[in-house]
Amino acid sequence: MRLYTLVAANTLVAATTLVAATTLVSATTLALPLPWLFFLPFPQSIAESQNPAPEPIAVAVPAEPTGTGRVGNDTEGDRSSPAPSPLSDPLALAEGLKPPAPVALHQPDGRAWDRLCAVPQTWQEEVGVQVATGLGWLEGLPRSLQGYLQNSSSEILAQVHAAPWPQLHPQATQARVPVIMYHDVLSEKQVFFDVTTAELEADFELIRDRGLTPIALDDLVLHLQTGLPLPPKPILLTFDDGYEGHYSRVLPLLERFGYPALFSVFPAKVNGDIVGRSTLTWAQLQTMASKPLVTIASHSVTHPRDLTLLPEADLLREVVDSKQILEDKLGMSIPYFTYPEGHYNEAVTAAVTAAGYRAALTMDDGGEAMAGESESLLAIDRYGQSSLETVVDLAWGGSPLPNPWQGFDFTAPVTEPQYVDLDRIPLILVSGGKPITVHADSRYQVAEIMAQTEAVAAVDGTFFSLEFLDSNTLLGPVLSQSTNQFLPGNRGENPLINDRPLVLISPHAVAFVPYSASRHTTRAALEAELPGVTDAFVGAAWLVREGEPQPAENFGTLFDFDAARDRAFWGINQAGQPVVGVSRLPVDSVTLGQVLAKAGLRDAIMLDSGASTSLAYEGQSLMDYEPRPVPHIIGLVPPKGESIAPQPCLPIGAIAPQIATQAE
Incomplete structure (x- = not known):
């Protein structure tokens, strides 16, 4: 994708100048005819804003790791309905692309402003956000102009999705x-x-x-x-x-x-x-x-x-x-x-x-x-x-909706737990915020570990040694913001987990790559996979990979992958936001992957499950039982300056x- 622009740095561009300044976007950028771009409305003014680099997340943990019915008889009359939707007539798709008509915005009652969703909720904003994270060519423009172009393109994308x-x-x-x-x-x-x-x-x-x-x-x-x-x-x-x-x-x-x-x-x-x-x-x-x-x-x-x-x-x-x-x-x-x-x-x-x-x-x-x-x-x-x-x-x-640019969004508020039932498989999902991991000094309940962090929600993390009750030794390499220490894992055991998903997290992105015991032996090797990596661990298996649920043959020799067990997972949804969750009933790995794909996860990794399965929110466990204490969690931290999304x-x-x- 390329943007040809004549906008000079730090220049305020008037509305009439913007046509010449930003118009030539390649047709492949939006996968639509170029004439669409000339129908986009233009802002009245542009004010450049700063985009400070994110600050590192301060995480306090115990100590450094110790080792590796009744509808009614409708008798008189029925139904009511709202004013026309902002989406244009769907028949326009068949008639060809047409320029959108100008709109007049009606402001809501002032008493309702404090109950507006913190995340974008209009269809223009929602699609614009999905565009936002992947339009790399926007990064050189003022933030106000970036947001404007993203929202303008949403009218096109909404028609494409309809x-x-x-x-x-x-x-x-x-x-x-x-x-x-x-x-x-x-x-x-x-x-x-x-x-x-x-x-x-x-x-x-x-x-x-x-x-x-x-x-x-x-x-x-x-x-x-x-x-x-x-x-x-x-x-x-x-x-x-x-x-x-x-x-x-x-x-x-x-x-x-x-x-x-x-x-x-x-x-x-x-x-x-x-x-x-x-x-x-x-x-x-x-x-x-x-x-x-x-x-x-x-x-x-x-x-x-x-x-x-x-x-x-x-x-x-x-x-x-x-x-x-x-x-x-x-x-x-x-x-x-x-x-x-x-x-x-x-x-x-x-x-x-x-x-x-x-x-x-x-x-x-x-x-x-x-x-x-x-x-x-x-x-x-x-x-x-x-x-x-x-x-x-x-x-x-x-x-x-799927984000065709496969970007990431760590700026959305952390949602309240969503109780989802798909194909009769009940799940609890929490999404949004910025992902972090914590490698504690021993084993604790998930809520106890997250209490030492800014995380609003957290799920139990990767697999750990059961040899000692107080051991925090994880299987495979681990890097966590909580210690800023890379532990390579047991070199004799590491080859046993080759090709399992190595999860890499940075302040702005996540990567899921097949783990190699011979290659991923140092922090520098992780940096080569994902620059700026702050967290890393090896998960059990992909449940969903690039939007596709994984078949049984992809689980190899993973123990009990086909058995019905309580399951914990984390991943990235189609909007590029992190998601943590658990199943509320025992389920096999293949079925869980199919359900998570329907729930909109772009990638999903299985975590330590069975008795360790645990999800906590605002310091409280969401499980119906007391899970086994664990030494590792994946948490969701609200964006700086943001609180939990208000509900409702x-x-x-x-x-x-x-x-x-x-x-x-």
Whole structure:
């Protein structure tokens, strides 16, 4: 990749000058036609910033080493949906590349700023970060310009990643995003699927206490179409039918908790043509629609029980006219539809498509499912509100998209533990921060060792000698920041671990290379593999290598690799961030590798497992048993000046569902 630039060092370039200064990027840089570059908007100003070298991590350890269900009968009306997503119409892929339209940014309510996710959460920022670590030619530019170019290129990359509409992106099908459906909210229930104000408040508190992140439908649709990961533990809240309680009871709670939500409305109810139960007025609906946390969806005109039974003319009126009425009354685009009582067929989805909706929500009393299990964007599944407690601990925003430049990112905050269940294999994952290792003077619980460091999370490390209870002797060579001492290992035993993964860590990168007992005998030899290496050890085996799970034959003679055991691992995910984790149930190595590849790990190394398997977070063990004490750990240290990622936090799109709308 090459960047041809005329920008002089330390020069402030005006917006009009930037075209000539930075435009000639080779077409292969983005693997897209060069004309795309001329459609990128340009910043108004550029201010150079310093990028100080990272300081060494101070690690204190004991001493130097001593030796080598209920969805409800949708009786009156259904669903709501958010404002248009920033992603352009997916059909544009078929029409050819087009310049993006200018966007007008809508700022979130000031009270919500303190709950913004510390990591990039808009689709532009997320893809930009994935580009950032690998664009080596950006390094010579001012940091502000680097960030600008990275974010601009994200529009192109998001289109490249998108699945053909209305299909779901394969990576999104691995995530678990529950969409919760509510109906009327009253002081006292009238039917079983109503909820009281107190019950809804308790649900919101449960969502908060379990660390979930409520998102907008825009965020979910982008995720389903592009595979971009959502924030930790995402959940979407929806309210159907346009009851008055949505204005008087739900809206105040949403604003108090800072949660976005989708409201599905059918105009005949608001007009008063459909008599029964309370209804919103147009004035109330207009007030709600003006709120950044609220998205409005069409729910047909009259809410017929089953759209599939209607004549074609009536079907089109229900689907098309409802959109037009809501758009005229509210002065905004209505890009989402909710099927009354969840009924749809090919004719109904064809009508929804022809009307110009981008996505549609459904329901199924007998088969509730996560959003990623949906048939398509035209049939996004939901759970009834009574299922909330069963799904809150299952929510997972998905793995990061592959980074084609294979870079590393040690600047992201350390996440809270993510409890992931893939192919019925439950895992605990913690990602982000900067990786370090600690070689203690004896054996301790992982939490005890990490207490002497700045690490927020840590997993047990590599294999060690069992000959003496207080031995800290590791198998193979070891280098740790905690001692800054290279120990070559037992030269007689080292050949037995040839070709196992030698893990090398520097302040900015990680390398996994086959270990050679004859070559990797000095610190200088490690430096030759990875300049600036600060940590090194030999792992048991690759579980995932360059994105591919490893087959049984690649484990060679490794003891019990095919047995079901508790397993510990660490690696790098597709965004270039370090990940540590454990299995919550016994699993064989081959199956674990397959699951970790689905979870988004680019490379994963098996660590000491069985009785040693241990993961700790914020000084507390996350295991259901007391593991065997170990002398070596791999920890994650938050970036300097950063704290642990706040939970729950809100993506920008969740606070302002209309984060990007077409400019007038």
